[in-house]
Amino acid sequence: MTDKLKPLREQIDAIDAQILALLNQRAKVAQEVGHVKAETNAPVFRPEREAQVLRGVADRNPGPMVATDVQTIFREIMSACRALEKRVTVAYLGPVGTFSEQAVYQQFGSAVEGLPCASIDEVFRATEAGTADFGVVPVENSSEGAINRTLDLMLGTTTLISGEVAIAVHHSLMTKTGNMDGVQVICAHSQALAQCQVWLNQNYPNIERRAVASNAEAARMAGDDASVAAIASEMAGTQYKLGVVKGHIQDDPHNRTRFAVIGHLQTLPSGKDHTSLVLAVPNKAGAVYQLLAPLAKHGVSMTRFESRPARIGTWEYYFYVDVDGHVNDAAVGKALAELKDQAAFFKVLGSYPVSLT
Ligand SMILES: O=C(O)C(=O)C[C@]1(C(=O)O)C=C[C@@H](O)C=C1
Incomplete structure (x- = not known):
């Protein structure tokens, strides 16, 4: 048994030495990227680039490693490389051990500074004030629907959605x-x-x-x-x-929660993106139908539609709409320009890469 194991372990040792050398070679290049970015004050975390790298390794993965495991490894490699440029601070709904914290690591890898906050409001405040570079807030759960506090805070925030991350929620x-x-x-x-x-x-x-x-x-x-x-x-x-x-006592075995990554970063197109908007229409018959017509006209698919009362004492609502594509895409840009013309209220919350999970 040990005779057979020895040469195999020697092979693994030799491969590990190559992996280690390559990892450090990659890290040195990332440090150079960091210097270039520092000269121009460019953002360290680039969600669209990370999404492209992670999609790319899954697409090119020859196996036998499972694609999602390969992505987990590369997420950690990028996290460690990014931390050599700057260790980003990410606010989330604490304390330590929440699903929000899990979402932070799922998105940023483990080489990140987590900042646990007492409430979703505080996550927004810490991110707006720059105490944290980014914040991670729950948006919707597959069993229970929208997280209303997050939707309400999205209305007035100065931050943008720069990423999304979905995690399986097992209670x-x-x-x-x-x-x-x-x-x-x-x-x-x-x-x-x-x-x-x-x-x-x-x-x-x-x-x-x-x-x-x-x-x-x-x-x-x-x-x-x-x-x-x-x-x-x-x-x-x-x-x-x-x-x-x-374990696993949640009523829906596929229970999931989707989180938004908020920050001051306008994420560039990654090739597979979502755009989130908030709209309001004058309170008259057919207004919602008319409001959404530009999406159909320009072939833009809606992936989510949620309403929240405007809380001004009348029967008026804000509509939270997610669409496929990035604001820089021609069709999305045209559809949004027409939506804006018709809406009583219009705000783009951000464009960001579609969650990998
Ligand atoms: O390409 C960059 O902009 C990098 O900084 C490198 C890198 C990486 O390690 O691949 C690290 C951080 C960014 O979020 C994206 C990618």
Whole structure:
């Protein structure tokens, strides 16, 4: 056995030496890129370029490595190279261990400075003020729909959406002991309680449920008190030394949350982009139908349509619309110019590469 392993391990050692040399060769080039950017004050993080590199390696991957694993490795390589240029700071809805934090690493890799914030409002404030270079905020969940606070804050922010990232959201029921003995309350963010309600009704109908600021906060509370069970990610459970009572308790096994990366960067076209807009129309019959006509006219597909009350006491709404393409694309540009002419309110939230996941 060991006789057979030895030459194979020698091969792996030799390949690793080549990988290491190549990684550092790449890092030196990235440092040069960093110097060029510093001279012109150009942005270090370029989401469109990173998306193109990640799509490219998946397209060219000969196997047997799985394309998504190759992307994970290259995301980390770019993250480490980027950190040699500048380590970007990214604000997110904390504390440590939230799905928002997971989204930060999914988008930026691990060579990044995470800045946990107490609320979505604070993520916007930190990014607007420049305390953080970017912010990551939840936009919608596949089971529960829009994250209304994020939509409301998008209206008035000076930041732009420069990227999007979607992650699978798997909830676990966890306690200090790994069992439910003596548990009096199940804590989680209201979204997580809603995403697990069928399972909770079936399994623990008589235990009180309490909404808290975040799932990670619930995990922290459970770590302090054996009468509290938390619904959170296993990552948060590890953080607060919890045992898993039951994993994957979300009602939808394909539960996902999409996050927006906000910042001051106008992302360039990557070849596969989305553009987000907010619109309002005068309150009259057929107005919404007419409003969207320019999209059809110029062959621009709408990928999302969401409405929010304008909160001015009348039955008026803001419409959040995502379309395929980038504002710099001719068809999107023409459609948006016509939309703008008709709308009572019009704001482009940003154009950015379509999420890889
Ligand atoms: O191409 C660039 O602009 C780089 O800075 C290099 C690099 C990379 O490592 O490939 C790093 C950071 C950017 O976000 C994009 C790509």
